[in-house]
Each structure stands twice: as structure tokens, then as C-alpha cells.
Amino acid sequence: MAARNYGQYCGVVRALELVGERWTLLIVRDLLVGPRRYSDLKNGLSRIPTNILSDRLKELQGAGLVRRVPVPSCGLVYELTSYGRELEDVILALGRWGFKAMGEPREGDEVTAGSLSMALRTAFDAEAAARVPPTVFTLHLGDVTLVARSAEGRLDVVVGGEAPSSPGEVDAVEFAAGPRLRELIAGTLSPQEAERSGAVHVLDGDARLLERFASLFHLDGAVVA
Numbered sequence: 001m002a003a004r005n006y007g008q009y010c011g012v013v014r015a016l017e018l019v020g021e022r023w024t025l026l027i028v029r030d031l032l033v034g035p036r037r038y039s040d041l042k043n044g045l046s047r048i049p050t051n052i053l054s055d056r057l058k059e060l061q062g063a064g065l066v067r068r069v070p071v072p073s074c075g076l077v078y079e080l081t082s083y084g085r086e087l088e089d090v091i092l093a094l095g096r097w098g099f100k101a102m103g104e105p106r107e108g109d110e111v112t113a114g115s116l117s118m119a120l121r122t123a124f125d126a127e128a129a130a131r132v133p134p135t136v137f138t139l140h141l142g143d144v145t146l147v148a149r150s151a152e153g154r155l156d157v158v159v160g161g162e163a164p165s166s167p168g169e170v171d172a173v174e175f176a177a178g179p180r181l182r183e184l185i186a187g188t189l190s191p192q193e194a195e196r197s198g199a200v201h202v203l204d205g206d207a208r209l210l211e212r213f214a215s216l217f218h219l220d221g222a223v224v225a
Contacts, residue, residue, distance in 0.1 A: 023045065030045070037074055111142055125215070125216055127153065134151035138203075141176070172204075180194065
């Protein structure tokens, strides 16, 4: 099914033959957030031509990375197989590497629920999270709303919904942010500076929890481009 054949016997080469085509890894990224209908994938990747999306999904199914399953409330959805989910560490590593070169948003750049959800998972520090009480962060970025719950070193992210709760959980903050959220995660903008400058606006809850957000969601190194 590979559209490319590099003519070399190598694991990297085989991986590129399977997922190296344009848009393929972004489809995988969005499916890592959860199963998606065809229309959900198209809405999340607004610039992908419909024929390319169909082709990529067929290729991923043919490679055993994606399957199509019926869901009573949604009809047919696409989901990753266990083999496909093994790409999660690859996607997160690429996200950490690419973060350093993001720079300012380019004209027309969009933030989607899938991209923001994976960005939080990329930046999440599980070891730091294991040392602090369970916390719920509700984040609004443009039209995207995510609820991220950190507890016992684990992160659950719900798109536009409510995070699962646990008895006695009280630490929560809701805030809105813009593109400068990237600087907060990079450590080049402190939580206090972010709030003072309007880069982050606390809507509800304890504003001091922005410090905890910065300690749990961070990537080493300043933005370089």
C-alpha cells in the first residue's frame, strides 16, 4: 500500500513508507485523542482535500493501523488499532522537538481541539503531577475548550466537556489564553507575567493554580524560531 518505495531495508524506511505521506501523521494525531467520524477528521483538518483524507484512511486501514467500527450513537467511526497506538510516543516526541521551532503563529494557522489536546499531552510532566494534589484545568483557546484533569501522575483530557471527578477534589481553575500560552509552557513567560499582560485571563477558580499549570505543562528550552 505504500506510495513510496525508498529501496532500502530499514525500519525507518518502512515507517516512512507507512506514515510518511502528507497529512498521515496528523490523522494519527487526531485519532490518538479518540475515535472520530470521517466528518470529525475533516473538520479537524480543514485544509485536507476529501479525496486525500479518504486515500490516507484506506492506506492506514490497509497497513493495520486504523480500523472502522460501528458506534450506536455515531454510526461508523475510525479508531487506531493497538499497532497504530504504538505511534503515540513518536507523535509526542515529534511534538516536543517541533515545539522549539514553532515561533509566532503564521497567518491562517488554526488551533484545533486535537492539536491542543496533544500539545498538553506532549508538555505534561507525569513525575511532577504525581507530587501535587489532583487538579482540573479548564482551558479556552479561541473556539476550543478543553478540560484537563491531572491526578496521581496521569492526565485525562476531555474536549469541550467535563473531566471525571474524584472524591474530595477541590483544586480547579478555568482560564482563557491566546497564542502566548506557548511562552508560558516554554518558561519564557511566568504565570504572573502571563496574567498581568493579559496573555492568560483567569475566569474562575484559584489564580495561583496557574503556577501549578506551568509546573505540570512545560517543555525544556526557549522557543528558537
